[in-house]
Amino acid sequence: MTISEIVKDILSKAEIKNIFFVACGGSRAACWPAKFFLETEAKHMATTLFTSNEFVHATPVSCNDHSIVVACSLRGTPETVEALRVGRERGAYTVAFTGDPAFLGDPDYALARAGKYMVPYRNSDKLSCLEGNSVKLFQFAVELLHQAEGYSGYQDVQKGLTVLDDVIAAARQKAGPLAQKFVNAYERKDTIYVIGSGPSFGTAYAFSICSLMEISWIHSPTVHAGEYFHGPFETTGPDLPVLLLKNEGATRALDERADRFLAQYDGGHQVLDAQELCMDAIPEKVRGYFNGFVLGSVLSDYLNLLGKARRHDRSVRRYMWQVAY
Amino acid sequence: MTISEIVKDILSKAEIKNIFFVACGGSRAACWPAKFFLETEAKHMATTLFTSNEFVHATPVSCNDHSIVVACSLRGTPETVEALRVGRERGAYTVAFTGDPAFLGDPDYALARAGKYMVPYRNSDKLSCLEGNSVKLFQFAVELLHQAEGYSGYQDVQKGLTVLDDVIAAARQKAGPLAQKFVNAYERKDTIYVIGSGPSFGTAYAFSICSLMEISWIHSPTVHAGEYFHGPFETTGPDLPVLLLKNEGATRALDERADRFLAQYDGGHQVLDAQELCMDAIPEKVRGYFNGFVLGSVLSDYLNLLGKARRHDRSVRRYMWQVAY
Known part of the structure; x- marks a missing residue:
């Protein structure tokens, strides 16, 4: 599924009230443009960015079947996989942004298997930045806002x-x-x-x-x-x-x-x-x-x-x- | 007005959907327990903590007449005063936590004048910590959650x-x-x-x-x-x-x-x-x-x-x- 199709599928099933980004270190930083965009532009959806293990151990009460949990990890960082599993257990729609196994990613698909939806990415100075995690996460955020609320930009x-x-x-x-x-x-x-x-x-x-x-x-x-x-x-x-x-x-x-x-x-x-x-x-x-x-x-x-x-x-x-x- | 009365007054006028804490440096850190509490426990209210000047220059679209902007500054830090003014302009309910003028606080009441409600505080190792900003901000958060959604704790x-x-x-x-x-x-x-x-x-x-x-x-x-x-x-x-x-x-x-x-x-x-x-x-x-x-x-x-x-x-x-x- 494309990013646009994933968003469409989620919105056909639930009214989304909040989005939790869960990731660690550089992957967490890669979520920043998406998080900043939604935090600034969304009228009705709340956005929070967690380091994965804090989401696991102090999961917000508001994470439920009106939530999306977006996780990002190149090779399936264990606490990020666990965060996505916790999100799924709460009934949230889970999206795994993870390294394309064909390109330095996770051969076990650990994060992909924990999520309902998957977006593979490839980070490299030698590839288009549109292939990388941060731009794809941002595209997801923009699609989500546009399909859910309409976004004039x-x-x-x-x-x-x-x-x-x-x-x-x-x-x-x-x-x-x-x-x-x-x-x-x-x-x-x-x-x-x-x-x-x-x-x-x-x-x-x-x-x-x-x-x-x-x-x-x-x-x-x-x-x-x-x-x-x-x-x-x-x-x-x-x-x-x-x-x-x-x-x-x-x-x-x-x-x-x-x-x-x-x-x-x-x-x-x-x-x-x-x-x-x-x-x-x-x-x-x-x-x-x-x-x-x-x-x-x-x-x-x-x-x-x-x-x-x-x-x-x-x-x-x-x-x-x-x-x- | 007591903290409980302020919360009651706000909730009698609007359904609150989000709370923005705006402050700088140590005052921003003082908001952390309140912010962490609401972020973890609130079912229906979103919480964000801003450094004041970022709130001024990148004000979220979601700040409106269903919002509370809570500002904290001992002596009326200019960008925190401005953040509260911006919040008020957006129609948000504004609460100024500011230093008691009788005790090392702001003699000009700059922050208090910018907000609709005011909570004075006194920070000192020699006073009860219940007089200080961080505990009062936390009490506000707990009152808000309890009155708005009910809180079992x-x-x-x-x-x-x-x-x-x-x-x-x-x-x-x-x-x-x-x-x-x-x-x-x-x-x-x-x-x-x-x-x-x-x-x-x-x-x-x-x-x-x-x-x-x-x-x-x-x-x-x-x-x-x-x-x-x-x-x-x-x-x-x-x-x-x-x-x-x-x-x-x-x-x-x-x-x-x-x-x-x-x-x-x-x-x-x-x-x-x-x-x-x-x-x-x-x-x-x-x-x-x-x-x-x-x-x-x-x-x-x-x-x-x-x-x-x-x-x-x-x-x-x-x-x-x-x-x-």
């Missing part, structure tokens, strides 16, 4: 998706020197802050916990640009390593405020600005929802360059997939 | 509140040596991770961004115990400074898993375990919702001891209240 989103690969290719080209500048400045640092907001807060979180902490073994507080001024900014000083993601769209004002402060009191902070990343081809009305895809793709190049500079291969792990945990 | 929560000050006093006494151990181990560290989950994730966040980053100028990634294994654990090694908060209740399994891993691969991590903090007097059915109040009060002593050891007065700031931002 629906056609604009489709236009945006059509040009997204080209936008990303141009953005990566344009940001190449910025990535090199970031790496030159920070390759020897042991702590790097990442600041984001709104649609790209999930991207900031993913860069912190996956690219920096997991893959590069660099400490990384993730700071919301709106929260920065209510605590975290007190550690700022000349040349504190900070990567600031600036959104195109609604919450840009928050990012700009952080940028102004950092320009005055840090001076060495690095800025990745979505407004400089060739996003004009995406219709303005919905452009903000695409921040995460564009910034995230560019940051993948940051990570690759950082790994080369630190001579730290991005596949090396101390614990993940190496020991029992 | 309502009487148990009241019993818990009755004994809470005694529990906290006993917990602080008992945790004194742990606080000293934490300070002895970490007073010279420049990075301390804080791990929490479920009801106490807000407490972990507050300790990171307020106690460590803002007040002590120590870098501090906040890590969810469920997310720890999906990225952040890769920086763990012998003697990485980590403070792990262990909950009493639903998500304890997540905290225990992190504890086991840290015991094996860190060894120097510090544990603050709510199960050791005299919470037995709180009825078991609702005990989990009290984790944040008990852990948070104990951590205030951690902060005081840390400040003394580092000769860093907890009132000193570089930027907050010192410069324009």
